Amino acid sequence: MAINNTAAPQAAGYxxxxxxxxHHLAHAGAGAVVAVEHLDDVAVQKDGKTFLQEQxxxxxxxxxxxxxxxxxxxxxxxxxxLLQREARDAVPCVRYLxxxxxxxxxxxxxxxxxRMRQEATSxxxxxxxxxxxxxxxxxxxxQAQVLINRVLQRSDEDLIAxxxxxxxxxxxxxxxxxxxxANALGLSRRVNAEDIxxxxxxxxxxxxxxxxxxxxxxxxxxxxxxxxxxxLQDRQARGRFLPRAASDIMVSEADRAGALSRTFVEHLGRIxxxxxxxxxxxxxxxxxxxxxxxxxxxxEVADREWQDRGERLRGRWRTLMRRRAREMKFLPAxxxxxxxxxxxxxxxxxxxxxxxxxxxYMTSGHYHRLADENEVWWDPxxxxxxxxxx
Numbered sequence: 001m002a003i004n005n006t007a008a009p010q011a012a013g014y015x016x017x018x019x020x021x022x023h024h025l026a027h028a029g030a031g032a033v034v035a036v037e038h039l040d041d042v043a044v045q046k047d048g049k050t051f052l053q054e055q056x057x058x059x060x061x062x063x064x065x066x067x068x069x070x071x072x073x074x075x076x077x078x079x080x081x082l083l084q085r086e087a088r089d090a091v092p093c094v095r096y097l098x099x100x101x102x103x104x105x106x107x108x109x110x111x112x113x114x115r116m117r118q119e120a121t122s123x124x125x126x127x128x129x130x131x132x133x134x135x136x137x138x139x140x141x142x143q144a145q146v147l148i149n150r151v152l153q154r155s156d157e158d159l160i161a162x163x164x165x166x167x168x169x170x171x172x173x174x175x176x177x178x179x180x181x182a183n184a185l186g187l188s189r190r191v192n193a194e195d196i197x198x199x200x201x202x203x204x205x206x207x208x209x210x211x212x213x214x215x216x217x218x219x220x221x222x223x224x225x226x227x228x229x230x231x232l233q234d235r236q237a238r239g240r241f242l243p244r245a246a247s248d249i250m251v252s253e254a255d256r257a258g259a260l261s262r263t264f265v266e267h268l269g270r271i272x273x274x275x276x277x278x279x280x281x282x283x284x285x286x287x288x289x290x291x292x293x294x295x296x297x298x299x300e301v302a303d304r305e306w307q308d309r310g311e312r313l314r315g316r317w318r319t320l321m322r323r324r325a326r327e328m329k330f331l332p333a334x335x336x337x338x339x340x341x342x343x344x345x346x347x348x349x350x351x352x353x354x355x356x357x358x359x360x361y362m363t364s365g366h367y368h369r370l371a372d373e374n375e376v377w378w379d380p381x382x383x384x385x386x387x388x389x390x
Contacts, residue, residue: 025225026181038217051094058101066100067109075147099169122163243359249287264372270379271337288365305353317376325380337378
């Protein structure tokens, strides 16, 4: 049995309004405020003045004619806009938009589009509107004609002043529209723009719903959108450059075997490190090098951060070396060295680019990379400098 879902068109209308509000928030200038279902379907304000009002018209029916010449969609909207302009102390809006979710080619709508391209004049549009008043004289007067007559009782001067400001905007290519919004919002090319835009739209929807629930107009500032955008970009960036889990990085047995002859393993031998420590050190060293290379190639972490991080680790190592050498001065150097190794590499997790770095191999492996270059070591009696000759 077919379901007649009469709520669907209304829901689609609200979604379209929110989408259009999002569009205007993306493209509006600094200090702009966008209103939903306040003054119009969508309105854009600045400094307390409305400079853009929009009526959104959509249909899913293939045979439907949006903005038909005698439709309420046109004439009721014209009447509302005229009444707003005629109000005492009214500051006339600069732009009045009809947004439609599919191309329109009805005579009056076509003339408006031609006027926008300077292929017709506002007087041409006015003549077409006046013809609708004349065409209804020989017919039984219905609600549509009563509405048309109310609009056309205005002077040509008043009607042309409004027509001059009317535009018809037809929905374009969704992908191109979203790319333009991402650019207008200043989204970084390094972020997933689709994810940011979807999150912003979700935030906008929740905010408007909360405002409506509190019986307040749905007003959203562009500044609030930009702050939310920055927060979403920062969160995405933190998630993007986080190093991969150790289990996701594959190391071959050949690489493990080759690493056993490296300098950092010699340093472990000097303190008679246990076999498990050597196995972990080799894995951490190799995985750190793999992940560091990936992050450098993808440009996620600047070269300067790797240098600064290395210096932070060396500073911490020097402190550990002095402390343990003082506290354990009567113990064998090998035992002191194993303690320093544990302090440096077992649990400590050095941040990366100002963000927590929860993978142990990224700190342990970095220390072993430094040890491989003789910039840190574990044996307190070791010196990287060759002994002076007499």
